[in-house]
Amino acid sequence: MGLKRYLVTRGLTMFGVLMITLLLTISLVGSNMDTILKQGIIYQVRAEITENTTIAQGFNNPEEFEKFVQQKIDERVETLGLDTPWYSPQRLGYTMYKILILDFGNATFLTSDSGSSNVGEIIFEKMPKTVLLFTTATIIISIIGILLGAASSNKIGSKTDRITSTFAVISSSFPVWWIGMLMIFVFAFVYQIFPARATPSIEPDEPGYILALLYHMALPVITIVLIGFGAWAYLVRNFMVGIMQEDFITAKKTIGISKKKIVYSHALRNAAPPIVTILALSLSGSLGGAIITEAVFDWPGMGRLYFEAISVMDLPVIIGSTYILTVLFLVSIFIADLLYGYFDPRVRTAN
Amino acid sequence: MSSVSTHEIKKEFLKSKLGLTGVFILSGLILVSIITISVIPASTFQEWNNPEKWISYPKTSVPSWVNFLSSDKIPEHKIINPKVFQSQENGIFLTSQQFGVYFEYDDFPSDFIFEMKTKYIDSHLVQIKVIRPDGITLELLSTSLPHSDNETIHNQRYFSTDSMIKKNLNTYKNDFGFDFQVGATEIIFSELYQNQIQKGNYIFIVDIYGIEKHVEVLESKMILGGKAYGLMGTDELRRDLAIGLLWGTPLALFIGISVSIGSVVVGLIYGVYSGYKGKKTDEVMMRFNDVIYALPALPFLIILAVTISNSIFLMIGFLMIFSWVGIAKVSRSMSLQIKTRQYIEAAKIMGQKDSKIIFRHILPQLLPYAFASIAISVPAAITTEAGLSFLGLGDPSFPTWGQILHDANTYGAAAQGFWWWIVPPGILIAITGLAFVFIGNALDAIVNPKLKR
Numbered sequence: 001m002g003l004k005r006y007l008v009t010r011g012l013t014m015f016g017v018l019m020i021t022l023l024l025t026i027s028l029v030g031s032n033m034d035t036i037l038k039q040g041i042i043y044q045v046r047a048e049i050t051e052n053t054t055i056a057q058g059f060n061n062p063e064e065f066e067k068f069v070q071q072k073i074d075e076r077v078e079t080l081g082l083d084t085p086w087y088s089p090q091r092l093g094y095t096m097y098k099i100l101i102l103d104f105g106n107a108t109f110l111t112s113d114s115g116s117s118n119v120g121e122i123i124f125e126k127m128p129k130t131v132l133l134f135t136t137a138t139i140i141i142s143i144i145g146i147l148l149g150a151a152s153s154n155k156i157g158s159k160t161d162r163i164t165s166t167f168a169v170i171s172s173s174f175p176v177w178w179i180g181m182l183m184i185f186v187f188a189f190v191y192q193i194f195p196a197r198a199t200p201s202i203e204p205d206e207p208g209y210i211l212a213l214l215y216h217m218a219l220p221v222i223t224i225v226l227i228g229f230g231a232w233a234y235l236v237r238n239f240m241v242g243i244m245q246e247d248f249i250t251a252k253k254t255i256g257i258s259k260k261k262i263v264y265s266h267a268l269r270n271a272a273p274p275i276v277t278i279l280a281l282s283l284s285g286s287l288g289g290a291i292i293t294e295a296v297f298d299w300p301g302m303g304r305l306y307f308e309a310i311s312v313m314d315l316p317v318i319i320g321s322t323y324i325l326t327v328l329f330l331v332s333i334f335i336a337d338l339l340y341g342y343f344d345p346r347v348r349t350a351n
Numbered sequence: 352m353s354s355v356s357t358h359e360i361k362k363e364f365l366k367s368k369l370g371l372t373g374v375f376i377l378s379g380l381i382l383v384s385i386i387t388i389s390v391i392p393a394s395t396f397q398e399w400n401n402p403e404k405w406i407s408y409p410k411t412s413v414p415s416w417v418n419f420l421s422s423d424k425i426p427e428h429k430i431i432n433p434k435v436f437q438s439q440e441n442g443i444f445l446t447s448q449q450f451g452v453y454f455e456y457d458d459f460p461s462d463f464i465f466e467m468k469t470k471y472i473d474s475h476l477v478q479i480k481v482i483r484p485d486g487i488t489l490e491l492l493s494t495s496l497p498h499s500d501n502e503t504i505h506n507q508r509y510f511s512t513d514s515m516i517k518k519n520l521n522t523y524k525n526d527f528g529f530d531f532q533v534g535a536t537e538i539i540f541s542e543l544y545q546n547q548i549q550k551g552n553y554i555f556i557v558d559i560y561g562i563e564k565h566v567e568v569l570e571s572k573m574i575l576g577g578k579a580y581g582l583m584g585t586d587e588l589r590r591d592l593a594i595g596l597l598w599g600t601p602l603a604l605f606i607g608i609s610v611s612i613g614s615v616v617v618g619l620i621y622g623v624y625s626g627y628k629g630k631k632t633d634e635v636m637m638r639f640n641d642v643i644y645a646l647p648a649l650p651f652l653i654i655l656a657v658t659i660s661n662s663i664f665l666m667i668g669f670l671m672i673f674s675w676v677g678i679a680k681v682s683r684s685m686s687l688q689i690k691t692r693q694y695i696e697a698a699k700i701m702g703q704k705d706s707k708i709i710f711r712h713i714l715p716q717l718l719p720y721a722f723a724s725i726a727i728s729v730p731a732a733i734t735t736e737a738g739l740s741f742l743g744l745g746d747p748s749f750p751t752w753g754q755i756l757h758d759a760n761t762y763g764a765a766a767q768g769f770w771w772w773i774v775p776p777g778i779l780i781a782i783t784g785l786a787f788v789f790i791g792n793a794l795d796a797i798v799n800p801k802l803k804r
Contacts, residue, residue: 173784178777
């Protein structure tokens, strides 16, 4: 009963957060959106009327003509429901409903690679690439981190341990994107090993695209791993050190099980819950960082899309990607919670 | 956790090498900030984005200390002030400006510009010549200041690319062994009959002859265009990077420290109150905490910067919104422990107000933890602000390290190999972060005995 109730509470909180995020995003960009939409309508109506010369000839003086145009514009505004402000309950409800069913409308400027301006299509074209890049990087980071962390907790105070700890502190003080710039400078221009732009130059439907994508992915992955694994190793080390002091480990030591076996099998297994939880959390954390990292490497994913949308103020894309980013973020937090609740009975029995 | 006294913390801290290193770096940064604020006038910094201010600086030139490391000396960009002599002979009033330069580089300077502001009446004749180390004098230009009947202030620039200078110099060109058209600097700075640079003392002389009166030189300088300048070089927009980097130091410290102090204070009070009150209040406050915790910070910061304002002060506020949450959680659990102690119970029974119990009895106990959290959360604030600036969302009136990197990225500094534009800002960000991490970790180790071993 405990776990179920715990999950329901967490799930409800997450849904509440999603709604609040949506509401906040809409209220931050809402007034801009209205102005842009109205300008679009005025432009559209004028274009239609000037194209059709017979309408203009039917009027005697320009004032009457202007009145006619204004009337047309007002009609259009009304049918689209733009006469009520964005914060009116019906429009707000309608916008939120549409976003909830993943109907984000059409982008103002940006298009997908296939030329569609449907926001949903654009986002779902970019998302797999972000997931690919950051999942790959996170998996590599966690493998290196766990092995290195276990190794240094095996011999506390050894050279490995000290180097790992120092590297963890130093590497996490550098911004990932700055290391990215340096990596591009060194490995794309000084030594031309990797391409500077991470967007593959061949079309997605050509053969060899996957290989090109992986080759272009190398530099960003190396950068993210380089910055990330030190902190991971340090974290794993600290968990392990805590566990190594527990009574059951001491008991195992007295039985005579070798220290190596204790570290890599008994202690590591017991450190799994917090490690898995942090794995889920760091995935969600890296999604936020994706915006800057992808901008540096020009990786064609969600982060770069978001950055491009912000720089041209493409509001439907901004709202859509904020929503999707939040959903991804919340899902990984939820998974982290779930794992934590599953592994650690103290969490669900609290209260 | 609560049994550590201030005295003990001080004693323990002085023993920690890492903590002392942090303090050492931090005091260095503070010293740099103080010197910067008092020595470099704020006006140079406010005009960071004003291209006119930087016109006499060279474009993307390497730091001048590079010359100490390489055998080939890159010509330094020099701004030379003149020595002014005035004399009078046979009713001719001569004002002579001499610009001396010791040229010791292995490449020709890219160009030179004479820039002067003069006050005069009537007509004045201008003659520019150069005396070379080998004693040869080259006539560069004879021209006149525009005639004026009234006293006038006149701004004049003479460029080495001027066609008259070129024409005058090319009459010498055969002496220098150039059989093709070359620029002015190549002729002036090369040996006779060999296409080689002549090193030594050059004196550029600008003579202004007046008939009735001396010309009054208000401002005058000669710019010898080179490819190396200053401590940190310059960027594509000719800005002196040393000034940007130096001014970035107090800004980064200000942003980092104010965000972390603000969020720690808010988080501490919020958490302690929530934990102390308990029950419904606690539940509601912690739900709200969960909501903020689950908001994706960076997308929101970007939207806030774009739609509301990118002013640095508001940005500090926005950063605080997202950084107090974790501290509130920890301080809540701490206050849950403290409130069960008997002296708190006693204070409650005595009828003391809640606010008094919180501020007098609970908060002081959390102070060591608070200081550690302040130090630990500074780097995140600095890197997040740098990240936002890097995306081009920074406050343009306060250029930070992140904005220097943004410009570097926009102008393709990595592609063109302008390492001096990319490396220093990042290192400064990291060093500043490290100083606080060191201090924070040292404090944390003292405050959290669990970490001690």
